[in-house]
Amino acid sequence: MKKATINEISINIKKSTYLNDYRYCIFNDVINNLTIGSGISNQSIKKAILIALGEFFERESLFYMCDEVPIINSELILGYSLAQKKIIKIDKKYKNYIFSDSCGDASHSKSSFCEKNALREFIERQSLIYNYLSKAKGKRIILNKDIQIKNILNEFKNVYIYNVSLIDNFYVILATADYNDKFLIGANSSSNKDEAINGAIKEMYACKISCNSNMDTQNKKNLDYCDLYTSIPTEKLRAAYSYLKEKSDICYYDELNSYEFDVKSMCRELYDEYKINPILFYMPSTRNIGNLKVAKFFDFNWFPSLNPNQFTPEIYDFVEQATDTELDRKCNFIPFP
Secondary structure, three states: OOOOOHHHEEEEEEEOOOOOOOEEEEEEEOOOOEEEEEEEEOOOHHHHHHHHHHHHHHHHHHHHHOOOOOOOOOOEEEEEEOOOOEEEEEEHHHHHHHOOOOOOEEEEOOHHHHHHHHHHHHHHHHHHHHHHHHOOOOEEEEOOOOOOHHHHHHHOEEEEEEEOOOOOOOEEEEEEEEEOOEEEEEEEEEOOHHHHHHHHHHHHHHHHHHHHOOOOHHHOOOOOHHHHHHOOOHHHHHHHOHHHHHHOEEEEHHHOOOOOOOHHHHHHHHHHHHOOOOEEEEEOOOOOOOOOEEEEEEOOOOOOOOOHHHOOHHHHHHHHHHHOOOOOOOOOOOOOO
């Protein structure tokens, strides 16, 4: 894939006339016709741009890791298992399999924040995929306090907020709502309850913007998950997540706690509980930015992406045994934007 220059990247900013409304920024690779960075914030346009720029660096590094450009010159890819505290050596032939998706990917100027954000994203994806394939119940969170986020929810109907995390002391929030004739979904994760809930609402708002856009997907060279999601009829989307509404236990916002997040102890907990072994990789950036770090967590035995077509029988076997749960092996698409 040809690397886009600065002049070949378009920036689209959407903002409301209301001060408390969200600002949304999208980076598009004009050459390859790809959306490779988006960010949303209710604080400022600058914040939205920085978030989108971070995602842009993450995805660009992934794209070129999987390209023919010989970024990795050795025959081995080196990763590190924080759960087992040892270096993992992987044959270069698995390069495209590991780096083909942004699951567990993050970028930052500081290594500690980069690893923390990458692990959060990794846990979020594993939790969401497992929950959907197993149709496991979550915990429905009732916002019984007058918190700031409730004001933003006024424009939506039938708002439901669930915690579907695989592990305790960490939130993976899945938020759903109706908006006009659309079914919206947003997800976010954190050990801090407010950060996780607010982030999921922001992502749901981004889903609203995507559903309202007039982008002609027929003219796109590469359809992403969001394009496929918006093409699904609303009733089918609503029915796909009806199991959460039917099964989930109820808990109240003011009864929830926030926790500290430690990367090493979280990796150990994942390994002890589900034999999840998050392997940490650092990827070289294609941009000449000295302090930019791009990291990714990956586990060969768990889900490599949102696409069930990439899940091998061995992955299903391993996850089912680790969780003592039967998964839906016939599922070929997880409806998530």
